[in-house]
Amino acid sequence: MPILELDNVSKSYGSTTALKGLTLSVEPGSVYGLLGPNGSGKTTTLGIALGVLRASGGSVRWFGQAPSSDNRRRVGALLETPNFFPYLSARQNLLLAADVKRADPRTVDQALDLTGLGTRQHDKFRGFSLGMKQRLALASTLLGNPEVLVLDEPTNGLDPQGIAEVRDLVTRLAADGKTIIIASHLLDEVEKVCTHVAVLQRGDLRAAGPVHSILATADRVILRPAPDTSIVTLQQALAALPWVSDLKPETAGIYSAVLAAGHGPADLNRALFEQGIALAGLEVRHRSLEAQFLELTR
Amino acid sequence: MFRAELRKILPYRTVWIILLLFVVLLALFVSAGGSVTLNGQQVGATLYTFPGLWQKLTYVASYFNLLLGILLIILITDEFQFRTFRQQIIDGSSVAELLQNKLLVSVALMVFGMLTVLGLGFYFGLTRAAETANKAAEGITGIALYGVQVLGLLSMAALVAVLVRRSGPGILLFLLYAWVAEPLLRFSLPDSLDRFLPAKVFNSLTPLPGQEMLDTVTGPSSALLPTEALPLALVYTALFWGLSYLVLRNRDL
Incomplete structure (x- = not known):
């Protein structure tokens, strides 16, 4: 059973069509890269899948079921920007996210350690650099040890070392059997970690399949x-x-x-x-x- | 789920400043009220005598409810500005849960408002008109009507916040509606209709003290009696939260 299925999903903003009948399916255990230039519909696709954007047509299924709060809790997701309360510390923000996800609060410490934020956990989110905000958003996706990760441009704002760390993290998580969906315009990143890839352009699906077959x-x-x-x-x-x-x-x-x-x-x-x-x-x-x-x- | 709301609110300085402002301004106003002229009479110590104190206090407090409304608008528009409503949906909340949490916040603000009025009432009543303390329990139910008024006004604030999504314009629209738009609308509507407008209904829950006496001079006022206003206020409250839900559910976050 596929982890995520999009069937003929479309989205219009006024007269602009952001997605034109997108159909794709993400199998368990895959690292699925969503590729495309800026404005190709990657974030729109993930936003619809994650329930924050209303599709103009088509349907989404998670774990073979209609989208619901329950199946969203099985997914850790970072969409577009790190979204936190600026006046709360990194730790307070993660405790809050853990409550929403109904995740064990003890996973907050693990997530802080995994993303190298342990020493800055009591600093306010407001004072964080872009890279640290991104790390915190990654930490938040790991809370409660979800089966699936959705990462939209996860290396945005990170320095080369941070990029390499995210790549290692993704590889390690994939080795643990997690399904990972990554949207990126950084091809190098996708080529190094993904098993499958879909290429979007102006809301159209140009190609989809295992990386080796697309490349072959x-x-x-x-x-x-x-x-x-x-x-x-x-x-x-x-x-x-x-x-x-x-x-x-x-x-x-x-x-x-x-x-x-x-x-x-x-x-x-x-x-x-x-x-x-x-x-x-x-x-x-x-x-x-x-x-x-x-x-x-x- | 309310624990998550507390995690947002307790460390937020703005919340404490506005709540403190509400208590301090109301206390100062009531304290200074002894020298105020109300209905052509110097109020003096009679202001603080039970049981009339409760009606006067809830009437005065109704003017400070706008502060609580502004606070709720800030708390809701923050969630749009920080995109945390969006993140909470991603993390597994539903739109209904997001609004239920804000409804709980508004209930907490209602309780805060009622306790403040209760506390100030007992403080000023027992220190400045101790001789009437045996009548302190009379008319105390007016505080419950005041609570419904707070809840109603907050439901209106929540709807404005969900519609406008930005704090500045949201607060402005809220104040403009309560102070300007609805009073203007009342001018152009016949009396039989204007008393059913939401802000007017909420205000009718805490009538001007001595209104009954005025009525005998000027004829019955157009306002509803508190008991008549109560069911309507509850209907408006439910309606505004319902509309907020529909708006939030049908929009992109």
Whole structure:
């Protein structure tokens, strides 16, 4: 049973359509990245899922059920900005959040320690830097040890060390079996931690699936023929293989091509060798998520 | 869930300042009241004699209720400004729970107002008109009507806060309605209707002392009797909280 299912969800603000019939499903145990440029509908999607924005159409299901207070308590979420009472200390704010979540108040100390706020827990939220506010918001999502975490731009305002810490935290939590949904425009972040990804652009879903499958479609094989192989022979041999496409010359006698799903570099090597063509080099060039993202949102 | 509300309110200095202001201003006003002229008479020590004291005190206190209304507006608009209503929904509250908590806060403010009036009544009555102490229990039920008035006014404040969502404009709208808009509206409405307007109904719960005497001179006033106003005040209170709920439920947070 999926943790979260969105079915044909749309949202309009006046004449602006922020989401156009979004359908996606998050499986248990996955780290699901929601990617998209600014204004693509990531926060709107999460806001609807978390019950603070009213969808113009479509439906949301959490844990196979209609959204309710009870199933929201099974989710720890940080949406858009850290939202706390400025005149309360970090600790007071977390105790308050624990009451709302009906979480054990003892988890407040764990959350403060995990996010490195232990020494500043008695300082007022008002005096916190953006990075510390973000840490407190992360701490709040951990209260009561929820099954699911929803993190909207979790590394906003953090320094490089903080970003690395959040990444470690996400990896550790995922290893504990938690389902994590991350919205981000930082592709590097998503590529390093996510198992699944959905790419949004102007409220449209451009692609969704496991990270490796989204990326695999963009992988190219690089062929370096042996010096005695004629280019024409190579081109003819490749043209005869239905699962090879988009042959392009690269620099210095090197060619690249795209293999259809289910075919790997070993298949290519074998097929060419059977036709008497030896390769001096063969490798797969993984495309970065960034290149693929730019391609998808072009 | 009220524990969460206490966690917000107890460390909030603004709350204590406004509550202190309510007590101090009311006490000063009542203390200075001995030299006030009311209905053409120098009030003097007769102001503090039981049982008439309760009606005078609740009438005077009704003017200070606006402070409690302003406090509730601040507490509710803060939640919009800090986006904490939004966060509490995310954390597992429902819209109904958010408003139930604020209703409980308004009940707490009502109890605070009633206890303040009760405390000041006994203090001034027993120190300045001790000879009437044996009548102290008479008319004390007027405090319950005063409590309903506070609750009603706070329900109006809550609706304004939920509609406007910002403290400055919210307080302004609340004061403008109570002091300007409804009185103006009353001018343009026939007497038979204007006494049913909400602020007028709430005010009718703590009538001007000596109103009965004035009525014999000027003819019956258009205001409802406290007992007539009571059910209407409760209906308005329920209506305003219900409207607040509908507004909050149907809007994005």
